[in-house]
Amino acid sequence: MTKIDALMSWKEVPVGCHVPEAGSTVHYKTGDWRSQRPILDREKCIYCAMCWIYCPEGCYEDMGPEEKYYKVDLDFCKGCGICAHECPRDAIEMVPEEV
Amino acid sequence: MTGRTGIEVSLALSEAVKMANADVIAAYPITPQTHIVEHLSELVADGELDAEFVPVESEHSAMSACLGSSAAGARTFTATSSQGLALMHEILYIAPAMRLPIVLAVANRALSAPISIWNDHSDIMGERDTGWIQLFAENGQEVFDLTLQAFRIAEDPRVMLPVAVNLDGFTLSHVIEPVIFPEQKLVDQFLPVYRPQIRLDPAKPLSMGMFGIPEIYTETKRASEMALMDSKAVIVKVWDEFEALFGRKYSPIETYKTEDADTILVSMGSVSETAMTAIDEMRADGKKVGLVRIRMWRPFPDEEFKAAVAGARVIGVTDRSITPGSHAGPVFMEIRSLLYALPERPAVFGFSLGLGGRDVTRDNYKYIYDQCQVLEDTGQDRYEMVGVME
Amino acid sequence: MTADAMIDFQKMTAKTIPAEDMLAPGHRACQGCGEVLALRLLMKAVGPETIAVSATGCMEVVSSTFPQSSWRVPWVHVAFENAAAVASGVEAGYKAMRRKGRIPDKRTAILAIAGDGGTADIGLQALSGALERGHDFVYICLDNEAYMNTGIQRSSSTPYGAMTTTSPPGKVHPLGQITWKKNMPAIAVAHNVPYVATASPAYHLDMMNKIRKAVAMPGAAYLHVYAPCPTGWRMRPELSVESARLVVQTQVFPLYEVVNGRYILSRKVNKPKPLKEYLQQQGRFRHLDDKTVAEIEARLHAEYDKIARLAEADAPAEEKEAKK
Numbered sequence: 090m091t092k093i094d095a096l097m098s099w100k101e102v103p104v105g106c107h108v109p110e111a112g113s114t115v116h117y118k119t120g121d122w123r124s125q126r127p128i129l130d131r132e133k134c135i136y137c138a139m140c141w142i143y144c145p146e147g148c149y150e151d152m153g154p155e156e157k158y159y160k161v162d163l164d165f166c167k168g169c170g171i172c173a174h175e176c177p178r179d180a181i182e183m184v185p186e187e188v
Numbered sequence: 189m190t191g192r193t194g195i196e197v198s199l200a201l202s203e204a205v206k207m208a209n210a211d212v213i214a215a216y217p218i219t220p221q222t223h224i225v226e227h228l229s230e231l232v233a234d235g236e237l238d239a240e241f242v243p244v245e246s247e248h249s250a251m252s253a254c255l256g257s258s259a260a261g262a263r264t265f266t267a268t269s270s271q272g273l274a275l276m277h278e279i280l281y282i283a284p285a286m287r288l289p290i291v292l293a294v295a296n297r298a299l300s301a302p303i304s305i306w307n308d309h310s311d312i313m314g315e316r317d318t319g320w321i322q323l324f325a326e327n328g329q330e331v332f333d334l335t336l337q338a339f340r341i342a343e344d345p346r347v348m349l350p351v352a353v354n355l356d357g358f359t360l361s362h363v364i365e366p367v368i369f370p371e372q373k374l375v376d377q378f379l380p381v382y383r384p385q386i387r388l389d390p391a392k393p394l395s396m397g398m399f400g401i402p403e404i405y406t407e408t409k410r411a412s413e414m415a416l417m418d419s420k421a422v423i424v425k426v427w428d429e430f431e432a433l434f435g436r437k438y439s440p441i442e443t444y445k446t447e448d449a450d451t452i453l454v455s456m457g458s459v460s461e462t463a464m465t466a467i468d469e470m471r472a473d474g475k476k477v478g479l480v481r482i483r484m485w486r487p488f489p490d491e492e493f494k495a496a497v498a499g500a501r502v503i504g505v506t507d508r509s510i511t512p513g514s515h516a517g518p519v520f521m522e523i524r525s526l527l528y529a530l531p532e533r534p535a536v537f538g539f540s541l542g543l544g545g546r547d548v549t550r551d552n553y554k555y556i557y558d559q560c561q562v563l564e565d566t567g568q569d570r571y572e573m574v575g576v577m578e
Numbered sequence: 579m580t581a582d583a584m585i586d587f588q589k590m591t592a593k594t595i596p597a598e599d600m601l602a603p604g605h606r607a608c609q610g611c612g613e614v615l616a617l618r619l620l621m622k623a624v625g626p627e628t629i630a631v632s633a634t635g636c637m638e639v640v641s642s643t644f645p646q647s648s649w650r651v652p653w654v655h656v657a658f659e660n661a662a663a664v665a666s667g668v669e670a671g672y673k674a675m676r677r678k679g680r681i682p683d684k685r686t687a688i689l690a691i692a693g694d695g696g697t698a699d700i701g702l703q704a705l706s707g708a709l710e711r712g713h714d715f716v717y718i719c720l721d722n723e724a725y726m727n728t729g730i731q732r733s734s735s736t737p738y739g740a741m742t743t744t745s746p747p748g749k750v751h752p753l754g755q756i757t758w759k760k761n762m763p764a765i766a767v768a769h770n771v772p773y774v775a776t777a778s779p780a781y782h783l784d785m786m787n788k789i790r791k792a793v794a795m796p797g798a799a800y801l802h803v804y805a806p807c808p809t810g811w812r813m814r815p816e817l818s819v820e821s822a823r824l825v826v827q828t829q830v831f832p833l834y835e836v837v838n839g840r841y842i843l844s845r846k847v848n849k850p851k852p853l854k855e856y857l858q859q860q861g862r863f864r865h866l867d868d869k870t871v872a873e874i875e876a877r878l879h880a881e882y883d884k885i886a887r888l889a890e891a892d893a894p895a896e897e898k899e900a901k902k
Contacts, residue, residue, distance in 0.1 A: 095645055097645075103645075108642070108644065110647070111647065111650045113645070114605050114646045114648040115604050116604065117604040118604065123609070138592070142619070142782055143615065143819050145607060145610065145618065146603040147599045151597065165603040165604060167610075169808075169818075170814075171816050171819055174817065174819070175820070
């Protein structure tokens with residue numbers, strides 16, 4: 090079971106302070122960092138994958154050849170705006186997070 | 189080779205690494221370690237040892253490569269001295285914290301400045317607090333045996349800590365001594381193939397070398413400390429196994445004529461043999477003196493040491509290094525601190541000698557004995573640097 | 579695999595980019611970090627049969643805060659200046675264990691990943707040793723042109739005229755960084771390794787194919803990757819990819835490979851965009867006057883031309899004939 094915080098008995102620390110669970114940062118939701126979020130206009134989307142490729146978090150998901158768009162995972166999106174800036178059809182708009 | 193052979197001690201060490209079937213040797217040459225790594229290179233080149241010999245470009249890279257190799261799951265060895273050990277310093281702390289079972293031979297040599305290629309213990313004393321298991325050899329047989337034992341101890345799943353085997357540079361590394369070489373099949377029985385559960389393996393990806401925020405750092409240090417303390421019990425068990433297979437007994441400390449001694453001297457390393465000869469001569473003179481030789485420096489064997497000196501009135505500790513700015517050499521500090529809590533404690537005095545390759549003689553030990561008697565009455569707080577030209 | 583055998587190398591295309599990421603989200607990189615983007619794409623390209631060795635730096639810190647890790651491949655971090663030495667040890671260990679039959683006899687990609695600090699400065703010795711010994715590994719330098727993790731201090735990879743916290747433009751010394759960027763790819767080439775290349779995450783297929791080539795080539799390989807840092811360069815975070823594109827289009831960062839000593843230009847930039855277009859996105863160059871910018875631009879073009887001429891000279895005879 091993954092611990093989210095680092096508070097534990099010294100006896101619970103894994104040997105060598107190693108982390109045995111690969112990719113366990115998926116339990117740390119960086120989505121609360123952002124002050125703006127990407128909103129996709131699906132009419133304009135040409136399913137070119139640039140948003141998926143250029144997202145530093147890798148938090149876009151391929152919705153498949155039927156749906157033909159990429160969906161952002163708001164659990165991790167930091168609101169950097171690269172996807173909106175790189176989209177060749179200006180299909181993504183960065184919109185301020187609600188206060 | 190098997191049986192009793194006269195051999196340069198450095199080469200005996202290399203032969204032990206060969207018999208242990210090490211996988212990776214990453215080393216950088218420095219006097220007086222050179223014969224160890226040169227002989228290992230020959231053994232690899234001649235196909236007598238199937239290992240990767242990595243001629244790294246510095247000792248810092250040597251220890252770094254050893255960490256990588258050990259993390260990958262390979263049986264790993266390196267050797268160094270003095271400046272080379274000092275250059276490894278940063279990485280030396282990391283190996284035990286990451287629980288990587290590397291074996292390091294240190295041909296003890298004085299630290300600069302001034303630059304010296306000769307023997308004392310200042311190099312390893314600078315690494316006292318790194319968390320390594322640290323053992324001291326007294327003679328050629330011990331060097332061979334401790335090296336084999338080091339792999340066994342380090343790789344034991346209950347230990348998983350790196351081990352430093354110390355041998356005095358030149359005075360032990362470069363002398364020819366009789367060494368009994370066991371049969372390979374006995375060595376294989378004692379030291380099985382290394383198959384770590386935790387290693388870098390794409391089939392079971394894990395991360396090593398984490399960023400330790402304040403919430404966890406204290407706990408990791410406690411865990412490391414306990415790992416080192418708990419290793420003593422395993423080391424003693426390994427020594428029992430060794431005795432059963434090879435017939436030679438090893439203990440954390442060795443005592444020599446201490447049973448009725450009122451004065452006990454303490455030594456570490458090859459000077460112990462000189463000390464024992466001096467003790468014999470003093471005993472012939474009617475002096476009730478004995479010697480405790482420390483083999484296991486880290487973790488320090490508290491109980492064994494206290495038991496060994498139980499009857500003594502005064503203890504003279506010899507150090508082969510100094511700790512400037514304090515009032516004690518490192519071994520002296522350790523022992524005085526250990527014995528301070530005793531309800532009835534002996535007087536403890538410290539003597540630093542044999543620095544930078546200066547000879548340690550029987551007369552030195554006789555002087556130290558006499559000084560202990562004098563000081564017991566007059567008291568002395570600081571260590572004495574024996575034999576310094578005033 | 580020789581250069582000829584590289585002809586059989588299967589290029590990754592837009593359609594064959596793997597879906598899986600070997601670097602998981604939830605890492606603590608800044609918003610818009612160009613370095614973690616490059617790292618994510620590189621790791622995607624190499625896949626799971628990989629061991630990664632990181633030097634201390636941004637990528638190491640953001641991906642490995644205990645008790646979590648972003649890494650989906652086995653990963654080890656030891657110290658700042660020794661990624662190449664640790665990787666040498668991993669490689670030697672794997673080689674020995676394979677040969678002695680303790681692990682399956684199949685090739686595992688071994689990567690050493692460091693920033694420009696951990697490569698060009700404190701890590702240079704270990705890198706040189708590892709390249710000279712020819713270990714079968716790939717060294718990746720993620721170059722964001724300063725010691726970013728410790729707070730934007732200069733490195734030998736900081737470009738001439740850039741502001742950093744240890745090369746700040748001041749009243750008496752107004753320039754910023756007074757030395758020219760150290761040419762790390764040339765240093766790697768001087769070690770006679772089979773494969774050296776430069777890459778930018780804006781040209782992601784080129785970059786991903788280069789790392790795959792580097793892994794496929796037996797022996798040591800060096801990959802120098804341009805990594806925009808919005809935080810350190812005082813740049814809006816959404817511009818990271820555009821910056822990585824402009825840096826190539828202005829000839830600031832030529833994209834090329836050196837395969838067994840032979841230079842190959844990956845992208846010809848015949849009509850470079852004005853340097854100003856690249857510089858004005860970044861606050862770290864704001865203090866430069868036009869004269870200095872012109873001097874810098876001239877030298878950058880000269881350096882690009884040098885690479886282009888080397889590539890021209892190294893081009894096989896048939897290619898030259900075809901061009902005539």
